Amino acid sequence: MAVQPQTNQTVATGTEYIVRCKDVVKEYMMGTQVVRALNGVTLDIVRGEYLSIMGPSGSGKSTLFNMIGGLDKPTSGSVFINDVDMAQLDAQELAFLRCRTIGYIFQTFNLIPVMTALENVMLPMIFGGLSTDEAIDRGIELLKLVGLGERLHHKPSELSGGQQQRVAIARALANNPQIILADEPTGNLDLRTGKEIIELLRQLNKEQGVTIISATHDLKMIDVSDRIVWIRDGRIDRVEERSAIEVHVGEVEGTPG
Amino acid sequence: MKKAGGRDVGRLQLPFRVAFHISMQSVRIRFWRSVITAAGTVLGIAFLVSVLTAMMIQQNSGAITDPSEKYRMTWLVIMSLLVCLVGITNAMLMSVTERYKEIGTMKCLGAYDIFIVELFFIESALVGFIASVIGWFLGVFAVVLIKLFSEGFKVFSWISPGEVFLYLIYSILIGTLLSVIATIIPAQVAARMPAAAALRVEV
Numbered sequence: 001m002a003v004q005p006q007t008n009q010t011v012a013t014g015t016e017y018i019v020r021c022k023d024v025v026k027e028y029m030m031g032t033q034v035v036r037a038l039n040g041v042t043l044d045i046v047r048g049e050y051l052s053i054m055g056p057s058g059s060g061k062s063t064l065f066n067m068i069g070g071l072d073k074p075t076s077g078s079v080f081i082n083d084v085d086m087a088q089l090d091a092q093e094l095a096f097l098r099c100r101t102i103g104y105i106f107q108t109f110n111l112i113p114v115m116t117a118l119e120n121v122m123l124p125m126i127f128g129g130l131s132t133d134e135a136i137d138r139g140i141e142l143l144k145l146v147g148l149g150e151r152l153h154h155k156p157s158e159l160s161g162g163q164q165q166r167v168a169i170a171r172a173l174a175n176n177p178q179i180i181l182a183d184e185p186t187g188n189l190d191l192r193t194g195k196e197i198i199e200l201l202r203q204l205n206k207e208q209g210v211t212i213i214s215a216t217h218d219l220k221m222i223d224v225s226d227r228i229v230w231i232r233d234g235r236i237d238r239v240e241e242r243s244a245i246e247v248h249v250g251e252v253e254g255t256p257g
Numbered sequence: 258m259k260k261a262g263g264r265d266v267g268r269l270q271l272p273f274r275v276a277f278h279i280s281m282q283s284v285r286i287r288f289w290r291s292v293i294t295a296a297g298t299v300l301g302i303a304f305l306v307s308v309l310t311a312m313m314i315q316q317n318s319g320a321i322t323d324p325s326e327k328y329r330m331t332w333l334v335i336m337s338l339l340v341c342l343v344g345i346t347n348a349m350l351m352s353v354t355e356r357y358k359e360i361g362t363m364k365c366l367g368a369y370d371i372f373i374v375e376l377f378f379i380e381s382a383l384v385g386f387i388a389s390v391i392g393w394f395l396g397v398f399a400v401v402l403i404k405l406f407s408e409g410f411k412v413f414s415w416i417s418p419g420e421v422f423l424y425l426i427y428s429i430l431i432g433t434l435l436s437v438i439a440t441i442i443p444a445q446v447a448a449r450m451p452a453a454a455a456l457r458v459e460v
């Protein structure tokens with residue numbers, strides 16, 4: 001099945017969209033006050049695309065990340081991943097989804113400080129039931145892929161920010177996820193390192209066909225994104241498409257439908 | 258390729274060997290935090306062992322012991338162990354709040370609540386074990402030193418090595434158990450930490 005870019009998002013065969021948000025509202029209680037972080041977000045994300053979510057601070061990017069990633073539940077509305085309503089999942093199914101279907105990348109890298117780079121990458125595979133030997137082999141392969149083949153046994157504290165983020169990317173890829181969700185992946189990196197990380201994400205998106213959803217303020221992301229969703233005050237302000245989208249979506253061919 | 262979505266109800270796992278390794282590294286790398294947690298057990302066990310050793314020496318020296326003294330000491334030891342329990346719980350709770358991001362991240366990688374509980378229990382058992390051995394040594398050492406000053410070298414003939422060794426076994430059993438019991442509440446708190454805590458910037 002060849003996935004053609006849909007400029008208007010009305011045609012839905014069901015499998016074409018990997019993530020669908022419908023009227024997602026999220027409210028937080030701050031004491032007695034209600035803060036509406038998301039105010040009715042409807043967004044369909046195409047399998048294999050590189051989507052950036054942009055917006056000013058406090059606009060609800062991280063909140064949307066939590067909703068899509070199954071880290072928190074919407075106050076109302078629903079989020080579907082591969083046509084499964086996340087509200088229907090119990091704790092174990094959610095954990096399984098987080099382990100196998102989604103890879104997470106954070107602004108603060110979030111490596112487990114007591115584990116080496118390789119052990120960090122191995123952890124999701126161990127959770128997923130791989131044997132230690134298999135996990136070591138794949139872990140080394142992934143760390144090589146992100147350019148850290150030489151630093152397998154370093155602790156996070158012995159790595160630079162850019163290197164830590166590379167380990168985090170390798171870890172996010174551990175179980176061959178369909179989606180990589182990133183929250184400000186370049187937020188704590190300098191300009192050049194940030195650019196390298198963006199390029200790496202783009203390369204993984206092209207070569208492995210993994211859908212990338214990234215919340216960011218970083219304008220460097222615009223160049224590589226297939227679509228940019230601008231949000232403001234918890235609502236989608238506008239969606240921009242890149243005309244060069246065809247080149248890359250064609251490579252998602254062969255993804256089972 | 259598997260048809261994904263959450264409906265794929267596979268079970269995730271954390272083998273004991275891996276959990277043990279992570280907990281061990283955690284104790285080692287967060288050394289000073291571990292010392293604070295261990296302090297409670299060390300003191301409690303040192304007090305217990307010092308009381309036991311003092312009573313043994315007194316008995317072997319042929320001095321007459323007042324039976325009510327024994328009850329008073331038992332009471333004191335129990336109270337001190339309870340105080341230590343609260344101390345360990347407190348130190349562990351602090352440790353949990355410090356690690357909110359790490360716990361949230363583990364959950365993002367697929368950890369079940371029970372994995373988190375397991376990690377904290379193994380960690381506290383390890384700390385409890387090491388602390389008990391240290392506490393035992395300090396307890397015996399302190400009493401022998403004091404008696405040495407007051408009674409001279411004859412104290413050594415009043416020490417039964419078999420009994421002192423038995424105290425080590427008691428210490429390890431009680432100290433490790435104490436440490437694990439003290440971690441029940443902190444481990445619960447940790448397990449309830451939401452996965453979204455991984456994104457939180459401050460506590």
Ligand SMILES: Nc1ncnc2c1ncn2[C@@H]1O[C@H](COP(=O)(O)OP(=O)(O)OP(=O)(O)O)[C@@H](O)[C@H]1O
Binds near residue numbers: 060
């Ligand atoms: N756990 C929470 N409790 C209460 N309010 C929250 C919580 N999380 C987010 N908010 C509020 O929701 C709104 C959106 O926050 P969010 O973190 O999603 O913004 P953001 O776009 O990611 O901002 P930034 O670019 O600064 O990361 C803000 O007003 C924030 O104060």
Ligand SMILES: [Mg+2]
Binds near residue numbers: 061062183
């Ligand atoms: Mg944010």
